[in-house]
Amino acid sequence: MKTxxxxxxxxxxxxxxxxxxAAGAREVEGNQVDVMRVPETLPQELLEQIGAAQAQQAYAHIPVAKPEDLVNYDAIIFGTPTRxxxxxxxxxxxxxxxxxLWAKGALVGKVGGAFVSTATAHGGQETTIRSLHTELFHHGMVLVGLPYAWQGQTRIDEVTGGTPYGASTIAGGRGERLPSENELEGARHQGKYTAEIASKLARP
Known part of the structure; x- marks a missing residue:
């Protein structure tokens, strides 16, 4: 199985x-997990102006995906910031x-999911994930979220991301807040749970 x-x-x-x-997905036995990124579309000059160019150097080693790469996987989990x-x-x-891929039904039956970051707690985490879900439904994918079996999203003792639709983090208006341990635990849970579902569907 591949995720x-x-x-x-x-x-x-x-x-x-x-x-x-990815770390959570790797906990499922027999699961090969790859991490890839989509191409950047902003010009380098603008990336430098907004302070993103240096930050992106940290993950410049991550391979850039092409749409045709998606057909090679049983599960695909999409992550995006909110705009x-x-x-x-x-x-x-x-x-x-x-x-x-849509015209050929190449993604029909594959397991899909989504996760996001927003500047604020109410900055569109759920609307963004649901928007992604709509597109994945059009591809015929079987969607998996972050169920309340992960109790971290019920916490009220700290500000935290996490929705039943998928993992999330709150980044702050200037990107000054890093994902908390609770938010990372939610992401690990989603990765593992998604891979478990994909494994069950992949069985003959």
Missing amino acids: LVLFYSTYGHVWTLAEAI YGNVASQMQAFLDGTGG
């Missing part, structure tokens, strides 16, 4: 969640390039 964690990250928050998702309550344009551009 892909595919992400776009501006300042590294979504990448950090992606690595936690005005919706999917970041870089991830959307990648998904817009999967029309050929």
